Amino acid sequence: MIDSFKKFLNEEQDPKAIEKIAGKLNELLMNEETVEYIAVQKKPAVTISPDCVALTNKRIIFCRSKNLGLAMDFQDYLWKDVADCQMKEGVFGAEFTIKTTDGSISKIDYLPKAQARKLYSFAQEQEEKQREYRRQLELESKRAGAQRITVSAPLPSSQASQPSPAPEEPRPVEDEITASLKKLKTLFENELITQEEYDAKKAEILARL
Template sequence: MNITERFLNDEQDPKAVEKVLGKLSDMLVTGEELLYLAVQKKPAVNLLPDCIVVSNKRIFYCEPANFGITMNFKDISWKSIKEVSFKEELFGSKFICVPQHGENIITEYIPKVQARKLYQAAYEQLEAFKEQQRNTELEERRAAQQQQPQQPLVITEIPVQESIPEPEPVVYIPAPEPAPEPEDETTLKLRKLKTLYDKQLITQEEYEAKKASILADL
């Protein structure tokens, strides 16, 4: 099976496939492989269909120009893609590519079978790229941590001071405290009430009400 026959299993337009592959063969970089090719099928006239090609490095958008004499190519790498999706409609499906920056790239009238396989190929490659990127970032962080110089251990010697004899303690004889005056009955009630409140044995509302009652008796 030659390279053209590989992309005709889902009723792709043979002429469109042959023309696109002939142009793309000179655009592939080292190690790049084409994985799937979908051809637009418009419901009315389908003389100049657009094509979408997924490779292991990017997505190609191929649009005929000048009445099919020339073709415009636009590609977007997996690094620049945020997500891909497709939406089935009455006439075929929409294939949607969401870039990291800028507007979504939407291609309509992709046959439903081709849209599913196109999405599957694109999704798998995008997830593989993200996983590779995560592993690369993890390795870079590990390498950076290993390259950080370790701080040398500094031991500071503390000089030993000669002991100085302590002075003889001075004994102070405190003056006798004056005997506390006996509390009146109102002060004693307020003190007990405050103790009950501090121990959370009564609520603030009960405390305020009882306090007001005691003060009202003065």
């Protein structure tokens, strides 16, 4: 089974920890989401279930152990919501930190330096993609705003001086009824409707008086 996780073991991650976290991550993945890298915390003291951070093609997922490793909390951030990723190396490892567009911060420490560098490198690539994505959205928004702005040009003097045409007066109801009756009679005389249809329609028209 560990063969399927070999791509995550390039920087000497703990195979058991990778197998455990990868199994849980597979249940959380969205449609067309793939895990690109997993970094496992390595504290100076022995840790039964270390914390991890996983990078996918869609988000960053922090995996934090609780209840002596019997349970795990997952905290995820979509790449589009990540404003900045940072890495700081120390004596006992490195710290990986992210800052979101709304100002919140999440971090994981005691990462092996090689794994932290790999995280940082992948995160930088994603940041660049998101900056370009946000730039395109901003340009599209500006173009859409420009298209909504219209300037009303003044009418030519020849048109401006001409009075507006008077509104057409409504035709009297009697004229419409007379016209309808004539049309109905024509239909009857041309044998296009029956006597019964003629009488019924005539009564309906006269009822409008």
